[in-house]
Amino acid sequence: MCKSVAENDSQNSQLILDAIAALKDQPGALLPILHKIQNSLNFVPETAIPLIAKALNLSNADVHGVVSFYHHFRHTKPGVHVIQICRAESCQSMGAKALEQHARQILEIDYHQTTDDGQFTLEPVYCLGNCACSPSVRVADEIYSDMNTQKFDELLKNLHSRSTKVEAL
Amino acid sequence: MSIKVYVPRDTTANARGANEVALMIEQTAYQKDVDINVVRTSSRGLYWLEPLIEVDTEKGRVAFGPVSAADVNSLFEQQFYAGQEEHELCQGLTEEIPFLKNQQRLTFARAGITEPLSLDDYTAHDGFKGLQNALKISSQQIVDQIKNSGLRGRGGAAFPTGIKWQTVLDAPAEQKYIVCNADEGDSGTFSDRMILEGDPFVLIEGMCIAGLAVGATQGYIYIRSEYPLANEVFAQAIELAQNAGYLGNNLCGSDKTFHLQLRMGAGAYICGEETSLLESLEGKRGMVRVKPPLPAIEGLFGQPTVVNNVISLASVPIIMHQGADAYEHYGLGRSRGTLPLQLTGNIKQAGLVELAFGSTLRELLDTFGLATRTGNKMRAVQVGGPLGAYLPESLWELPLDYEAFAQAGAVLGHGGIVVFDDTINMTEMARYAMEFCAIESCGKCTPCRIGSTRGVELIDKIIDPLQLSQREAHLQLLDDLCDTLEDGSLCAMGGMTPFPVRSAMKYFAQDMEKFND
Numbered sequence: 001m002c003k004s005v006a007e008n009d010s011q012n013s014q015l016i017l018d019a020i021a022a023l024k025d026q027p028g029a030l031l032p033i034l035h036k037i038q039n040s041l042n043f044v045p046e047t048a049i050p051l052i053a054k055a056l057n058l059s060n061a062d063v064h065g066v067v068s069f070y071h072h073f074r075h076t077k078p079g080v081h082v083i084q085i086c087r088a089e090s091c092q093s094m095g096a097k098a099l100e101q102h103a104r105q106i107l108e109i110d111y112h113q114t115t116d117d118g119q120f121t122l123e124p125v126y127c128l129g130n131c132a133c134s135p136s137v138r139v140a141d142e143i144y145s146d147m148n149t150q151k152f153d154e155l156l157k158n159l160h161s162r163s164t165k166v167e168a169l
Numbered sequence: 170m171s172i173k174v175y176v177p178r179d180t181t182a183n184a185r186g187a188n189e190v191a192l193m194i195e196q197t198a199y200q201k202d203v204d205i206n207v208v209r210t211s212s213r214g215l216y217w218l219e220p221l222i223e224v225d226t227e228k229g230r231v232a233f234g235p236v237s238a239a240d241v242n243s244l245f246e247q248q249f250y251a252g253q254e255e256h257e258l259c260q261g262l263t264e265e266i267p268f269l270k271n272q273q274r275l276t277f278a279r280a281g282i283t284e285p286l287s288l289d290d291y292t293a294h295d296g297f298k299g300l301q302n303a304l305k306i307s308s309q310q311i312v313d314q315i316k317n318s319g320l321r322g323r324g325g326a327a328f329p330t331g332i333k334w335q336t337v338l339d340a341p342a343e344q345k346y347i348v349c350n351a352d353e354g355d356s357g358t359f360s361d362r363m364i365l366e367g368d369p370f371v372l373i374e375g376m377c378i379a380g381l382a383v384g385a386t387q388g389y390i391y392i393r394s395e396y397p398l399a400n401e402v403f404a405q406a407i408e409l410a411q412n413a414g415y416l417g418n419n420l421c422g423s424d425k426t427f428h429l430q431l432r433m434g435a436g437a438y439i440c441g442e443e444t445s446l447l448e449s450l451e452g453k454r455g456m457v458r459v460k461p462p463l464p465a466i467e468g469l470f471g472q473p474t475v476v477n478n479v480i481s482l483a484s485v486p487i488i489m490h491q492g493a494d495a496y497e498h499y500g501l502g503r504s505r506g507t508l509p510l511q512l513t514g515n516i517k518q519a520g521l522v523e524l525a526f527g528s529t530l531r532e533l534l535d536t537f538g539l540a541t542r543t544g545n546k547m548r549a550v551q552v553g554g555p556l557g558a559y560l561p562e563s564l565w566e567l568p569l570d571y572e573a574f575a576q577a578g579a580v581l582g583h584g585g586i587v588v589f590d591d592t593i594n595m596t597e598m599a600r601y602a603m604e605f606c607a608i609e610s611c612g613k614c615t616p617c618r619i620g621s622t623r624g625v626e627l628i629d630k631i632i633d634p635l636q637l638s639q640r641e642a643h644l645q646l647l648d649d650l651c652d653t654l655e656d657g658s659l660c661a662m663g664g665m666t667p668f669p670v671r672s673a674m675k676y677f678a679q680d681m682e683k684f685n686d
Contacts, residue, residue: 027470028432030452035394035433056452069454069611072394072436088356089551092601093514093589094542126438126605128395129359130181131511131587132216132519141397145184 009047015040016048020055030056030066034073042082043074078121079114081159084138087124090131095148099135100124102149106156119163120156171204172250175223175230177281179212179366180398181359186237187220193241194222198250205250211367213281214521215268221281223263226252232263268537273499274523275507276484277360279368286405288413291370297415299489303378304423311382312338315485317493319505324350324441324478325553325582325661327504327571330485333475336465337383340473345385347376347427348450348469348476351392351399352434352441355554357585360509360521361479365392365399368483369406370415373429375482377420378489379475380427388427389469391446393434404431438555438609442660443476445611456611457660478583480509501527504570514551514587515541524569530586531565538588545590549598549677553582555605556665558672559595580668595677596684600628602669610662616654617663624650624670632684640681647674 019036023029033052037044044067053063067073085100104110107120114121130136133145137155144155176182176191191207198205215221221234231252233244240258247256260266263281274280283290291297303311316331337345349372353361364372376388392400407429410416418426432450434440440449444458447469468474484506488496497505504526512519516538524533534547541547549559558579560567567573574581589598603624610617627650630636631643651667658664674681 028450028452031432031435031449035435066452066454070435070437072434088605089555089598089601090357090514090587092598093587093593125395125436126609127354127356127358128180129353129362129399130184131357131359131513131585133181133185133219134514136184138395143180143184143397145181 012041012045013047013051016045016051020052024055030058030063031070034067034070038073041077043077046075080119080163081139082121082123083155083159084123084125084128086126086128086130086134086136086138088127088131090127091135094134096135099137099147099149099152103152106153119160171206173206173208173225174250175208175210175281176220177212178209178285178398179219180362180396181216182212182219182221183398185216185219185235189238190220190222190236190241193238197241197245201245203245203250208284210283211280211285212363213263213269214277214363215266215281215518216520217518218260218266221260221263223281224250224252228252228262230263232260232266233258234260268518268520268522271536272523273507273525275487275496275499276371276480276509277363277368277521277523278487279371280363280521281367283368285367285369285402286409288370288409288415291368295487295490296370297374297421297486299486300374300377300415300421302489303381304421304425308338308382308384311378311489314489314493315382318488318496319493319500319503320481320484320488320496321504321571322478323480323484323508323583325355325580327581330477330481333465333477334379334382336463337385337473337475340466342473344387344470344472345383346469346472346474347379347383347385347388348443348447348464348474349376349388349390349479349482350441350443350446350476351390351396351403351479352446353393353396353479353583354438354441355556355583355585357513357551357554357587358511358583359513360511360584362396362399363521364479364483365396366402369403370410371483371486372403372479373406373410373415375485376429377415377427378485379477379482381420381425383473383475385473385475386426386428388429389432389450390429391432391434391440391450393440394436400431400433407431437611438605439611439660439662442662445660446476447474454611456613457662459659480583499525501525501568501570502572504572508569508581508584510569510584510586512538512586512588515543515545515547515590516588517542526570527568529565530560530567530569533569533586534565534588541588541590543590543592545592547588548591548593549589549595549673551587551589551598551669552585553580554585555602556580556661556668557582557585558668559589559598559676560672561676563676578668578672580665594680594683595673596628596632596680599670599673600625600632602666602673603628606662606666614657614659614663616657617659617666620650620654620663621666624654624666632681634685637685644674 218234
């Protein structure tokens with residue numbers, strides 16, 4: 001469980017270099033590389049930027065500019081579970097505002113923040129294509145429909161028990 | 170022979186428990202020793218009935234829904250698998266459900282019927298017939314068919330697809346590209362997702378035909394990151410099509426070539442705008458390009474490029490199979506064929522409604538949607554996504570037709586329809602439209618980048634009870650600001666944000682007063 005920071009860092013940079021090596025020859029390789037890194041690490045570490053820039057013959061600023069342009073890419077490590085709440089119109093028509101407020105209150109964080117125990121990160125999202133059954137929430141690759149405050153609390157409980165089980169192993 | 174039970178595999182069906190239901194049916198069948206084969210199909214798009222499971226009978230498929238895992242036991246007790254219709258969740262023959270029966274399904278002909286990743290299923294349901302026809306004729310003849318069909322871009326801009334293809338065909342270049350815009354970011358839409366997850370081969374076929382039509386050998390599909398299942402299914406579909414010779418060199422044994430690669434978006438709404446999408450594909454920030462040059466002349470990597478929406482490309486195979494006339498036969502005025510509408514938000518019967526152009530919004534709301542989900546009165550309807558106008562009841566008689574909507578200062582867009590009940594405050598929705606623009610603006614032009622933030626501030630002032638005396642002046646300023654956005658923005662993001670803002674402020678002006686207490 002408790003790897004040293006240095007050990008983690010060197011693992012990460014190997015992973016980043018592998019992602020770059022695998023994809024750099026594709027036309028327009030930057031987004032695929034960033035996706036591959038975030039898929040493994042859940043974020044794009046600052047240390048990746050000069051490595052990618054060098055491989056693609058770009059400036060650090062170019063790469064940083066792309067990472068920061070897209071909402072999908074995170075700059076810092078998120079919590080164990082990233083909870084995305086849809087803020088778009090269809091979800092608003094079914095009470096997404098109350099759901100957002102409830103989520104912030106119960107988790108005691110705002111969007112783009114992580115709970116103190118490192119369990120949950122809250123993010124806004126603009127449409128998950130589940131608009132026939134709004135409001136929608138996404139956690140990892142699962143979409144949850146017809147959300148309300150009660151179902152949200154149950155979801156939190158389930159996610160929490162899932163991560164305590166993992167820790168117990 | 171085992172009995173086939175169909176359970177959809179689709180984001181919304183799964184979100185409502187289809188995976189659990191499928192598993193429960195398999196387990197219960199095993200325990201009760203009933204020989205059942207669970208087939209995961211696409212969704213019919215009757216989302217309020219999901220998970221909608223179906224069984225084969227002599228009369229056709231019989232539907233049960235919405236089924237939860239807890240209902241499975243009682244379904245078995247009443248022998249649903251034998252086509253017994255006693256169970257309270259039985260909806261009768263699927264094809265007879267009015268919501269489905271009253272549609273004209275062309276692009277979505279296979280929705281809910283076939284297994285998304287079965288090439289056998291696809292070919293058994295007219296798959297690749299359009300491509301076979303296209304391989305027999307010249308590029309110009311393909312383009313002519315598409316022109317004659319009257320197909321217009323289904324992404325929202327409604328530009329004639331055939332004319333776009335002609336431009337690319339006529340542009341001399343070593344390398345041309347087909348780009349499929351699957352960055353379906355509009356709230357209230359999911360028809361692209363349904364194709365990607367439910368009928369991926371029709372899109373691959375459409376892209377191949379587009380490639381043949383303009384002489385492009387490489388295609389890219391840009392799917393948004395908010396659609397994890399669509400990305401997964403479509404990646405598998407590309408691999409299957411490649412292995413079966415429907416992609417790659419020697420397309421279907423011919424001397425033609427078409428390669429296709431999937432690229433994932435990264436959560437930027439603006440990348441649904443075609444030039445911004447091209448920038449993103451090139452590995453850059455999704456900044457909108459100045460037009461001209463049009464992408465058809467200088468598109469991806471500076472080469473002539475067809476950029477088409479999923480539904481446009483997915484409508485191509487049926488046109489090439491049944492002929493331009495058959496498709497053109499549907500519709501009204503200059504809006505030909507069918508439009509897959511998506512009925513969403515606060516509506517009882519939400520789902521996909523594919524209709525020929527020409528019925529009215531009210532028919533759609535009353536006949537298909539029935540009422541709100543909350544049981545309150547329907548009050549406002551936003552058509553065409555976050556850049557579409559909010560329409561009050563007085564405008565619901567509008568025919569669903571590109572020109573009629575344009576005349577009313579509204580847009581049909583990608584066919585998304587979001588219904589709101591009478592608890593909504595429309596001034597808040599106007600504020601949200603400005604806020605969304607501020608969050609999603611690419612930042613290239615000033616009216617959109619800064620105007621949107623000023624718009625939020627202005628609406629805050631308008632609803633501030635302490636600034637009531639200046640309200641008229643602030644409203645005037647907001648109106649001026651909207652003019653600036655409309656006239657001074659490069660693309661539809663800034664140019665059309667005034668649509669929801671102005672309509673919400675104009676038709677629902679009384680909502681401003683609700684902040685006075």
